[in-house]
Amino acid sequence: MLISRGVFDLNDFIRLKVFSSYNNIHDKILYLYRKFLDLLDLTDNTFEKIVKSNYIEC
Numbered sequence: 001m002l003i004s005r006g007v008f009d010l011n012d013f014i015r016l017k018v019f020s021s022y023n024n025i026h027d028k029i030l031y032l033y034r035k036f037l038d039l040l041d042l043t044d045n046t047f048e049k050i051v052k053s054n055y056i057e058c
Contacts, residue, residue: 013032
């Protein structure tokens with residue numbers, strides 16, 4: 001899931017760079033910031049699940 005999400009983020013980033021309709025720098029920053037927060041949240045949840053599953057197995 002993390003890999004597929006990363007691919008979507010990459011596609012969104014490429015689309016953002018290519019699209020000339022995103023002329024406002026402020027919009028770009030907010031968009032990337034939101035993507036960054038989403039990625040952090042997903043990473044934390046995934047890490048938490050891995051740690052919990054390892055403790056249960058031990």
